Amino acid sequence: MNKDLEQLVQLSKYDVAITEFEPKIANENAKLEVFLKTADTLNSQIEDLYKVIDDNKNKRIKNDIHLKELAGKLAEILEKGKVVKTEREVKALQLEEEIAKEQVSFANDEIVRLDDLTVAKEEELKELKEKLVEEEESVKEIQESVGKVIEELEVARADVSKHRTQLFEKVDKKVLTFYEKIRRWAKETAVVPVRKQACYGCHMKITDRIYYEFITSDDIKTCPHCGRIIYKDDSAEA
Numbered sequence: 001m002n003k004d005l006e007q008l009v010q011l012s013k014y015d016v017a018i019t020e021f022e023p024k025i026a027n028e029n030a031k032l033e034v035f036l037k038t039a040d041t042l043n044s045q046i047e048d049l050y051k052v053i054d055d056n057k058n059k060r061i062k063n064d065i066h067l068k069e070l071a072g073k074l075a076e077i078l079e080k081g082k083v084v085k086t087e088r089e090v091k092a093l094q095l096e097e098e099i100a101k102e103q104v105s106f107a108n109d110e111i112v113r114l115d116d117l118t119v120a121k122e123e124e125l126k127e128l129k130e131k132l133v134e135e136e137e138s139v140k141e142i143q144e145s146v147g148k149v150i151e152e153l154e155v156a157r158a159d160v161s162k163h164r165t166q167l168f169e170k171v172d173k174k175v176l177t178f179y180e181k182i183r184r185w186a187k188e189t190a191v192v193p194v195r196k197q198a199c200y201g202c203h204m205k206i207t208d209r210i211y212y213e214f215i216t217s218d219d220i221k222t223c224p225h226c227g228r229i230i231y232k233d234d235s236a237e238a
């Protein structure tokens, strides 16, 4: 193979390898992100539960106060009962007492309901807190493993970059300009193999005449269909 082409094939392989690191790193970070999000959701669920429990307790306090007021009122009615004279006054007082007792009963029911609800919510809170502890442990583990993988990827990337730079300096400048020009649109497929007489960039068949020219010539050739730099991939055809 032409030496320039040989260098281009290698350079392109380095370039492909370098671009592949970014999605690999992003993929690792995405793994961690899933766990962080779950922990976030648990945290906000816990916060919401605290608010509900607080709200319940406040409602219970209000009912307690209301019950005290009602007790005072009932005592008042009892006192009034000792001094009322007419039947009309007695009936009015009875009605007042009935209403107050109904309110007492309602407040008591409400307290029972609120207490039950608080117990249930506190149980729910306990479970969520346990889940959060587990999740945070998983986050820690995944953080460590992701951190390790990313570190390894960074080392590998630096290594490839170093090799690329070394090679880059050796490649003929004109050949390099040609490569960069194609790479601008073809990205990672600027230099592609020809297998089974087809370009591996555009997958189009190359005519016999051009193919013959391609395998017999030592010049750098481009695909007649897409313009990518092509090379004969001996390893795959063997």
Ligand SMILES: [Zn+2]
Pocket: 199, 200, 201, 202, 203, 204, 223, 224, 225, 226, 227, 228
């Ligand atoms: Zn092509």
